[in-house]
Amino acid sequence: MAFVKVDNLIKNYGSFCAVDSLSFEVEQGEIFGLLGPNGAGKSTTINIITTLDEQNSGTVTVNGCDTVKQRAEVRKIIGTVPQDIALYPFLTAIENVKFFASLYGLKGKELEESAMRALEFTGLSEHAKLKAKKMSGGMKRRLNIACGIAHHPKLIVMDEPTVGVDAQSREHILNAITLLRDKGATVIYTSHYMHEVEEICDRMAIIDHGRLVAQGTEKELVSMITDSKTITVTTRFPHGFDRDGFTEQLKLLPDVNSVRCEDNTVRLDVRLTSSDFSYIIDEIRKFSLPLNAVQSTVPDLDAVFLALTGHELR
Numbered sequence: 380m381a382f383v384k385v386d387n388l389i390k391n392y393g394s395f396c397a398v399d400s401l402s403f404e405v406e407q408g409e410i411f412g413l414l415g416p417n418g419a420g421k422s423t424t425i426n427i428i429t430t431l432d433e434q435n436s437g438t439v440t441v442n443g444c445d446t447v448k449q450r451a452e453v454r455k456i457i458g459t460v461p462q463d464i465a466l467y468p469f470l471t472a473i474e475n476v477k478f479f480a481s482l483y484g485l486k487g488k489e490l491e492e493s494a495m496r497a498l499e500f501t502g503l504s505e506h507a508k509l510k511a512k513k514m515s516g517g518m519k520r521r522l523n524i525a526c527g528i529a530h531h532p533k534l535i536v537m538d539e540p541t542v543g544v545d546a547q548s549r550e551h552i553l554n555a556i557t558l559l560r561d562k563g564a565t566v567i568y569t570s571h572y573m574h575e576v577e578e579i580c581d582r583m584a585i586i587d588h589g590r591l592v593a594q595g596t597e598k599e600l601v602s603m604i605t606d607s608k609t610i611t612v613t614t615r616f617p618h619g620f621d622r623d624g625f626t627e628q629l630k631l632l633p634d635v636n637s638v639r640c641e642d643n644t645v646r647l648d649v650r651l652t653s654s655d656f657s658y659i660i661d662e663i664r665k666f667s668l669p670l671n672a673v674q675s676t677v678p679d680l681d682a683v684f685l686a687l688t689g690h691e692l693r
Contacts, residue, residue, distance in 0.1 A: 412583030458532030468512035517548025
């Protein structure tokens with residue numbers, strides 16, 4: 380079921396069209412990646428979903444509530460983790476979380492317990508009394524998340540939550556996001572790090588110039604630009620070996636689109652849907668060739684993004 384529905388969204392700033400007839404749906408309980416180069420319209424779309432901005436036309440609904448007509452209801456169920464650190468530097472970690480959670484009506488014992496749970500969830504419970512200004516960049520990012528989830532939002536919007544953090548903090552943040560999904564939250568996630576998107580997003584949408592370019596799972600997006608993956612076999616061809624006959628024999632195998640022999644390397648383009656290529660190895664062994672290495676390569680999201688938008692996601 381669609382938890383967030385963006386339907387024919389248009390947003391203009393004067394003569395500039397930031398979002399142009401954009402439509403997509405985010406299913407309940409999934410991590411949905413919103414991808415695009417700088418200036419693609421991601422931030423504008425997020426601002427409209429989170430009721431910080433209003434479209435010129437089109438509709439956005441969150442859990443069935445219109446973001447314009449039912450703004451108050453939408454805000455109650457949304458948690459936002461902005462790209463820029465949004466903390467009070469002279470407040471402690473627990474004071475920051477309690478302040479933001481109190482804006483959603485939490486108070487008393489419920490406020491205290493929810494704030495501590497949020498700190499525990501982000502691995503900051505031992506630093507509850509540490510002032511934000513004394514925290515490392517990674518700790519501030521995690522505290523930013525704690526402030527955005529303490530009120531138990533059903534939809535969490537995360538805009539570049541791992542920018543500038545160390546590898547350990549990034550891993551902690553990504554694990555926390557998947558746990559939020561597993562606990563039932565719906566997450567909209569933007570990032571310029573494609574490996575993060577590949578690791579945690581269930582589905583994603585690519586937008587450029589305010590328009591939807593493509594959406595789907597990673598496999599579905601990859602299938603838009605190619606129908607094959609590459610099997611690379613490193614071997615050693617003996618002197619006088621009949622490479623042409625060898626190549627022609629491999630081309631006859633099921634699901635093999637093309638074969639190339641270069642130096643001591645055999646590259647086969649195999650149908651993307653083929654999950655087992657042991658029969659290829661068996662055929663190569665019939666020629667008494669040594670197998671020094673075998674590698675399967677599938678185009679990644681970087682390749683998809685470049686093919687569909689003409690830009691690298693940087």
